[in-house]
Structure formats: structure tokens, C-alpha cells
Amino acid sequence: MTISQEDRKAGWLAQARRMAAHIRNKTSDLAPTTMRNDVSVYTDPVRHAAERQKLFRETPVVACLSSQLPKPGSYRLFDETGVPIVVVRSSDGEVRAFLNICMHRGARLVREREGTAKLFTCWFHGWSFDNKGKLAAVPEKDRFEGGLAQSEHLISVPAAERYGLVFVQATPGSTMDIDKHLGSFAPVLEALELDQCEHVKSGELPVKSNWKYALDTYGEGYHFAALHKATLAPYFRNDITVYDKFDRHHRVGFASRQMEEWAFKPEEEWPLSGPSGIHYLYPNTIIFVGSVRPGYSYTTLFRHFPGEEVGETVTHKSIYAPRGVNSDEYRKEVEAGFDATAHVVITEDYVTAAEGWRNMTMMPKGATVVYGRQEIALQNQHRDIAEGAGMPLPKTAMQEAAE
Ligand code: FES
Ligand SMILES: [Fe+2]
Structure with missing residues (x-):
């Protein structure tokens, strides 16, 4: 399979059109309903062991670029x-x-x-x-x-x-059948041109939470306005999502504040320069194309690995220059991009994840969390992970009452 540059550009444009329409119409891609999930999905050591085996040892996982x-x-x-x-x-x-x-x-x-x-x-x-x-x-x-x-x-x-x-x-x-695993996500991956990327910096971001709690923080923009008030909210809206699912993988785009200006202009004036957004490669990898500051774009891999304990995770984070490093100055810029994202993740997302996960261990049996319609990526991610691990999601009290 080889994607032409025209096809790649057509892909960004299609995404941008959907985003612009959402901005103009004050809409967003949404799940059909809200979803409740038993907190034991995050805290049960038996489920954790099944995930470690089925998802991390019997599924293709990204080792490197x-x-x-x-x-x-x-x-x-x-x-x-x-x-x-x-x-x-x-x-x-x-x-x-x-x-x-x-x-x-x-x-x-x-x-x-x-x-x-x-x-x-x-x-x-x-x-x-x-x-x-x-x-x-x-x-x-x-x-x-x-x-x-x-x-x-x-x-x-x-x-x-x-x-x-x-x-x-x-x-x-x-x-291992890698093509079957990638399925309909293959052209999306190909369009990211990861083969052109040059590695610049890597680091480990540990978090005392279940790996799925950490993963969840990458899938929705709903938390930007509250949690990332000073860091992301000035640049990104928290209410507009463009979402696409490709077998068990998905792509999520969040509307930037810059888009609010060009969404009302003719398409020819849109400053489209490349792909962007969060790409979830099942089971554990996030490929983030963009930056915590709009106007800058790097390729960042976040690979989440569960520890032996249900509340242990290490995220292996690597940043890449999309078309290679051509100067020392640019290398420093990409390194600064790494540090800026790591700072947001560690001091905001992962502090929340560690506290939230610990709280889940204190909740009574049968307690649930809820994903709203905008948290569509999380809804699907949890269903797919449960299916892949061969561990159906527990029925919630509400589901049982409805039956
Ligand atoms: S040479 Fe490797 S264990 Fe002896
Ligand atoms: Fe976040």
C-alpha cells in the first residue's frame, strides 16, 4: 500500500472540514449514550493478570520506530x-x-x-x-x-x-498476524510517515495507577478546561472532538483556538500543514502528532506498560522530529517540546490518575464511573480491551435493574 501526498492532504482536509463544521455549528462527534463502568475494571488483579498476558504478550506491541x-x-x-x-x-x-x-x-x-x-x-x-x-x-x-x-x-x-x-x-x-492486527488502521498509520521520523529524546513517566487510567487521560479533551486550565486550555477547546474508529484502534482530534478563526474562512486559506491528533494503536500506544502549543508539530509515542501490580504503570515516552533534525537549534526545540508535554502529563494528568486510581480502590463493591458521550474514545477503548483480554466488562447495577 502506498499513499500519495494528494491522498494524505485529502485526509487532513476531510478531518479539518469536520472540525470546522463542528466549530461553526457548536457540535461535536459524540457516542450514542453515556456508559457506566464498574471500578473493578481498574482494580481487579485477576483482570490485570489477564490483560498482561493477552494484551501485552499475545498481541503485537510497538517496540520502537x-x-x-x-x-x-x-x-x-x-x-x-x-x-x-x-x-x-x-x-x-x-x-x-x-x-x-x-x-x-x-x-x-x-x-x-x-x-x-x-x-x-x-x-x-x-x-x-x-x-x-x-x-x-x-x-x-x-x-x-x-x-x-x-x-x-x-x-x-x-x-x-x-x-x-x-x-x-x-x-x-x-x-503474529500484524496486518490483521492493524486492519483498517493501516492507511492512517502509513499517512503519519513514521518512517521519516528521527528520534530525539526518550524518558520514562511512572504513575501509581492502573495502566488503563493513565491511558484514559489521552482519549478525551473534556478535561482540558478544568485540569489543564493554565497549560492546554488557552490553546485547545474542551468541547469539540472529531473521532474515528478503525477496528480496535482510533483517532481523536481536538479543536484548537486557532481553528476558531479559520473555520469561518474559505478552505483555500486554511493553514493545513500535516496530520494531527491522538492516534490510539491498540492495546497500549498513543501516537500524538502535534504539540501542547499549536503551530509546532512533533511526533510523540506514549507506550503504556502495566507493572506486575494492578496499580503500577510506566509510560515510555519518545519524541521524534517528523522529518529529521536539520540543526542544533531545531533539536533543542524538539527537546523543549518533550519537556513541555512531560511536564503537563506528570504534574497534571498523572497526579490525577494516581489519586483517582487510589480512590477507586476505596469505593464500595459494585461502584461505577461514567463516561459521557464526549468520552467516546474511552467507551470504545474499554470495550475493546475487555474483549481482547477475554474478560467481559462486569454488568453494572443499572444494567441488571434494566434486565
Ligand atoms: S556462555 Fe552464556 S551462560 Fe554460559
Ligand atoms: Fe490531559
Whole structure:
């Protein structure tokens, strides 16, 4: 599949037209109804364990951008699902992933977070493996009577590369169908041109809440006016959303204050320069194209990983320059963009998430939270996550009374 620049522009224009119409008509994309959700969805350790297994180990998850494995031999660790994995671009250019476990006696094979290597050499007894996972050299090999076999090659896990993203499914021997997983979201991802992006800065944002509470904070603009009064509300409206669902993935756009001016002008005068908005790549990744300040645009990945405990999450955040870094000045600007978003997330969204999640653990059995019609992304996200984890959402007291 290859999307032309005309098609990409037509895509932004279609989005912008819907946004402008909402501004003029004082409307928004909305869910058909409100939805109540049992708080145990956020606090139940059994559900949490099912999600960790089904969504994070038996589903393709983004390990990095393709550009972070730039050449044959480039590798990176991917430990965030709890399974120790090394992702590598092999000598044939293919991306492969292996358990980061030496096949001699189980030592942690690769210890640097990232790098380039022809061979991975174990620090315990010095066995070496090539970047296709094959056992390449063994000191004093003749002491292994009968020789060494296939079973001494590294254990591979499914990996694939699509549209500038590297996906890994953290279960050895499982089958990964990445195109089926992406489904109708594929052209949306392709149009983001992630393969053109250059990595600038990464960091970890920990939060003491369930991972879904953290994820929820990215899916609605309803909280901008109250929570982000000083940071986002001057630039973005909290009442206008453009929402599209693509299988289990979705895209959400929020109206900026700048749009209020051009929504009333002829289309030819609209300052459209690229895609924008929140792109949710099921189960855990947010691709944010834009900036906390309109007029600036970066590509930011937020990958949310649950800890072993139901109330532990780490968000791995990386910012990329959409078309590469061409000057030191620009690099500093993108770094400042990273810091500005991280500040908002840590001091506003994640403070709320930690307090809110703890409060949920104090609520009586059967208590619910409610997502309004504007929180449409959250409604669908919770249904899809529950389905993917094989854990139906509990019936609320209201649903039971209605039956
Ligand atoms: S455990 Fe790796 S060489 Fe012995
Ligand atoms: Fe927020």
C-alpha cells in the first residue's frame, strides 16, 4: 500500500472540514449514550493478570520506530512486557526478535540498552550468537561432547516492521498476524510517515495507577478546561472532538483556538500543514502528532506498560522530529517540546490518575464511573480491551435493574 501526498492532504482536509463544521455549528462527534463502568475494571488483579498476558504478550506491541534500528546489526532491548527481549536488524535487513537469554545456562545475553553488533557475546562464558540468532562461537567447544545442536540457537519471538514501526509479540512460538492486527488502521498509520521520523529524546513517566487510567487521560479533551486550565486550555477547546474508529484502534482530534478563526474562512486559506491528533494503536500506544502549543508539530509515542501490580504503570515516552533534525537549534526545540508535554502529563494528568486510581480502590463493591458521550474514545477503548483480554466488562447495577 502506498499513499500519495494528494491522498494524505485529502485526509487532513476531510478531518479539518469536520472540525470546522463542528466549530461553526457548536457540535461535536459524540457516542450514542453515556456508559457506566464498574471500578473493578481498574482494580481487579485477576483482570490485570489477564490483560498482561493477552494484551501485552499475545498481541503485537510497538517496540520502537524502524529508524531506531537504522542498520544491519542495530539492536535494542525490549523488556517492557516483562519478557526479556532483544530486537535486532539482522545482516539481511530484516527485523528479528529473540529472548535475551543465553542458551548455554540462561545468562542475560545482551546488557547494553541499545547498540550495534555483529555478534552478541555472553559475559558469563563467552558464547557468541549472530544477529539471526544462530550460535556462532563457543570457547573450548570440544568439551561439549556430541556437539551442540539447533536447540542452542536463540529462541525467537515474532517481530515485524510496518509503516516505520517495529512490532513484537512477546510469546515465543506464537503466531503474529500484524496486518490483521492493524486492519483498517493501516492507511492512517502509513499517512503519519513514521518512517521519516528521527528520534530525539526518550524518558520514562511512572504513575501509581492502573495502566488503563493513565491511558484514559489521552482519549478525551473534556478535561482540558478544568485540569489543564493554565497549560492546554488557552490553546485547545474542551468541547469539540472529531473521532474515528478503525477496528480496535482510533483517532481523536481536538479543536484548537486557532481553528476558531479559520473555520469561518474559505478552505483555500486554511493553514493545513500535516496530520494531527491522538492516534490510539491498540492495546497500549498513543501516537500524538502535534504539540501542547499549536503551530509546532512533533511526533510523540506514549507506550503504556502495566507493572506486575494492578496499580503500577510506566509510560515510555519518545519524541521524534517528523522529518529529521536539520540543526542544533531545531533539536533543542524538539527537546523543549518533550519537556513541555512531560511536564503537563506528570504534574497534571498523572497526579490525577494516581489519586483517582487510589480512590477507586476505596469505593464500595459494585461502584461505577461514567463516561459521557464526549468520552467516546474511552467507551470504545474499554470495550475493546475487555474483549481482547477475554474478560467481559462486569454488568453494572443499572444494567441488571434494566434486565
Ligand atoms: S551462560 Fe552464556 S556462555 Fe554460559
Ligand atoms: Fe490531559
